[in-house]
Amino acid sequence: MSDAEGDCGTQGLPHPNRREVIAAGISLPVVAGVASGIAQPASTPAPERIPLRVTINDAPYELSLDPRTSALDMLREQLSLTGAKKGCDHGQCGACTIHVDGRRVVSCLTPALQLEGRQVVTIEGLAPSSGELHPMQQAFIDHDGLQCGYCTPGQIMSAVACVREGHAGSADQIREYMSGNLCRCGAYAGIVAAIQQAAPRMGG
């Protein structure tokens, strides 16, 4: 397994509306004060926006960001990549897990600007093509490793990384290395079974 290459997702097709989304994301800050009838007190200047160049699901992005923006809020609110979920915003639940240069990170605790020059893969970019599933996604269906589905993107991103790290050698090892991803519905048994099914099918 070549965890450095992040082979899954690097062939991912671009998000269909990516250009529109990028344009929307960039234009967001200049629309202040358009609503009618709302008093706008003299405001202090907004924080300086900082440029960011990042590759997400194999597509290059050039953005200009409020430095307070988390990677999660950037993905969700500015790029409409809403697969990564906000379950705590504190790095406690794992629902926002993405891959940065092939490693799993909780995007809610990752400042977006820290992604400068990085390769990011989200759940939207995991499958080899839009009509197909990654073996881990298929395994989650096969073993019903989900219920409400809210933690599922994070579980799957974490699971793929768990296999690539070499931490899927046994059910106990999977449980240990997946314990940063909470599932409140309690689909844990199906998730572990799914990882065991997908691990040998993920190739090198």
Added chain:
Amino acid sequence: MPDGKYPSTPRVDAWDKVRGAAIYAADDARPRMLHGALAVAAVNRGQIVSLDVERARAAPGVRLVLTHQDMQGVQSAGFLLGGGFAFQSFQPMLSPAIHYRGQPIALVVADTVEAAQHAASLVAATYAVEPFQLSLDAPAQDIVAQHGSPLPQATYADKVAGDADGAYAAAAVKVDATYLSPPQHPNPLELLSTVAEWRDGTLIVKEGSQNSGAVRHGLARQLGLDPARVQVLSPQAGGAFGQKNSHQSHTVLAAVAARRLDAPVKLVVSRSQGFHGASFRPASRHRVRLGADRAGRIAAAIHEADQQTSRHDLFPASFTEMTARLYGIRNFRGHERMVRTDVQTPGYMRAPFEHPAGFAFESAMDELAYALDMDPVALRLANDTTVDPLTGRPLSSRHLAECLRRGAERFGWARRSMAPASMVERDGTAIGWGVACGAHKAAASPAAARLEAFADGRIRLAVAGHEMGQGIRTALANVLARRLSVDPRTIEIIVGDTRAADQHLTAGSWGTASATPAADAAGERLIQALRSLDPGYSGGAPAEVLRRAGRASVAVEVATKAPGQPDAVFQRLQGGLPAVQGPEFPDFVSMSYAAHFAEVRVEPRTRRVRVPRIVTVVDCGRVVSPRTAESQVRGAAIWGLGSALREISETDGRYGGFVNADLAEYVVPVHADVPEIDVGFIDEPDPRLNALGVKGLGEVAMTGVAAALANAVHHATGLRIRELPIRLDQLLAAPAARPT
């Protein structure tokens, strides 16, 4: 006529969920979207004296700051149990009054999440504080007996059969014990989230909910709108567990802001704020007395319980509705009281009454087994019944004894030695095996369904119901696919959408038992409609019939209700009000049942408790979606484990509020905690309840799990822990089991 067991089919929405393509409320991301953030009260009770929002208003990117001074004309949506729609009667931000710590005092709306959150932190308030109390040990004036209270007495009066006190006094063998269950928070992983926008005078709200009808009618009442002007879309909730079963306090704030700003407003309530802004499982204390003869026939049971409520609402308990019916105990007395505390109104967290009551009652049953020196499974089998002890009516179905027998077989119960601390590993690890049962009312509500078949092959069902992960879409697809002899994947299921069908509360394990009979009846009516086009039609793809008949589509509508319900329940359905029947029906009483067997291992020095395996066998009537049902039972076992060993919301007697209000400090089970969970179903239909024979599953599967674990801890250690969660400090009081 379709009949028999249903096949195990994949979850119909799994394809979307594994791709991150399932859309939850907060996934609405659009260029013009504005973002809200709440500022909350820093005291537990009192009045706002001053509220300074100028710095927040002046912060970059801020569009609007709402406080109680900006909410003229907005009303309470009313309490769910008082003819209203909300989890509490109190709507924050309509006055300066503070009823609980963490109560919203201002909503900031800004261009971005970052700007809104920063500005919310700049809101400053001063308060005149008042004393408060949070304890079940409250002064007498804060304790209200349900019997004789203004609550509907048909439901909340004492549960009495025979002469329990007399029979208890005369019993040969007695147990008298008191059990504590802490406050807990449901913590669905999806944060409380609302997107509100106005289009041509119509309010459109996206919010993960179990009760989109109540959100719709609640907002209409609060804003003085015609309900026809409110649409609520809740295609899925990212978990709910009872916390999303009614209108929330934050929703109207987003709606008011969206109207003022003429733009969509997204309000995501933070995890910490969710501990204070929505309902939770209240603390409860249970005294259980059991009296039996020496052969283990239980002559009397007395179950008295106190449960926390808020100061502004009477949230009643229904503990003894279940415990009175778990066994054939002829003399029963149940008595419940509410204790006023200064919190947001508590509510229904998964198995809201059955779980705490089951922990108490089934722990007491284990204590009785030891007092009798009788096997705990044999004691339960000796007290089976076919008649409801409270009403004398027959039970529509009851396979609890079979759950116990099958569970004991799967678990290997016969190899258990009775004496506590008698099963010890070579390294000194104590092994404990425990058993407990659960029951839950089998209830049903009215449901409306619209079924449409199209010449292009699509089939679309819109029905009253909500998908919270329990798998209602899959259950509906399975039932309809069998009825129509089509592939379940060809059926589009629309739930939680007030535009498509009137929506009833999906809770209390009645969702599947209410929605699937409606879907089945709609399927039957569609077959009749297709036969009117083609008399030879006998099932299969409707598209061919439609094409031959030159029709683009055909649609049918049905409305179903529970046995014995009057037609007036359809008005309640249309009005967003709950209309639930059960467990009592005119001719019978219906309950679901479960038997749980658990193994614990208690480490000899640290006393750490690990759970290697749980076996659960459930009688939930016909299983219409085996795969999602198994997942639900596994999840319920994990909820039982969490309740037994992990979950407590710690209150702060000095400052109020819940102090461990995040997912690091409120400890829930993780992958590494989860045992092997073996699930069995009786899968016998209960045709008296509905044509499909479906009872309920999601809550009975949790009821009794905590007791099975506590009983296993007793078996391992000899320690009877009567307070949840079971923690190391309680177990360290015992001498470590000696390594052999």
